[in-house]
Amino acid sequence: MKARVYVTFKPSVLDPQGQTIRAALNGLGHKGIEEVRQGKFFEVTYDASEDLDAISRDVLSNPVIEDYRIEIL
Amino acid sequence: MKARVYVTFKPSVLDPQGQTIRAALNGLGHKGIEEVRQGKFFEVTYDASEDLDAISRDVLSNPVIEDYRIEIL
Numbered sequence: 001m002k003a004r005v006y007v008t009f010k011p012s013v014l015d016p017q018g019q020t021i022r023a024a025l026n027g028l029g030h031k032g033i034e035e036v037r038q039g040k041f042f043e044v045t046y047d048a049s050e051d052l053d054a055i056s057r058d059v060l061s062n063p064v065i066e067d068y069r070i071e072i073l
Numbered sequence: 074m075k076a077r078v079y080v081t082f083k084p085s086v087l088d089p090q091g092q093t094i095r096a097a098l099n100g101l102g103h104k105g106i107e108e109v110r111q112g113k114f115f116e117v118t119y120d121a122s123e124d125l126d127a128i129s130r131d132v133l134s135n136p137v138i139e140d141y142r143i144e145i146l
Binding site: 006008018021024025028030032033034035036037038039040041042043044045046047048049050055059060 | 079081091094097098101103105106107108109110111112113114115116117118119120121122123128132133
């Protein structure tokens with residue numbers, strides 16, 4: 001089985017990396033970029049015995065500051 | 074407008090970070106994880122005057138080793 005796990009900061013958490021990218025793009029002349037938030041994702045190939053939800057919660061994300069979303073491919 | 078830009082290594086490029094995550098998961102007892110590849114994404118809010126495709130190609134990704142995919146929200 002194949003799935004993608006998307007991990008983002010919770011909306012209430014500041015994303016300095018995203019802000020830096022936005023500032024860099026504005027500086028390069030792309031003034032129309034209003035906001036950038038950065039996230040990461042994991043493309044996982046696994047067999048059906050694994051509980052991907054538990055893995056995403058316990059290992060791939062930090063539930064204190066991050067949300068995750070699983071997309072089965 | 075809002076879009077997500079997904080950036081991944083090209084399939085031919087080694088992904089040591091993904092391999093490390095797979096090895097760590099296997100070590101934690103998740104033996105059913107066969108492969109992990111890591112990527113990043115950018116959630117961009119922008120106005121219609123911007124050419125997001127050009128920005129993704131020139132700034133957000135490295136076209137030598139990375140592919141990108143744009144999803145308009």
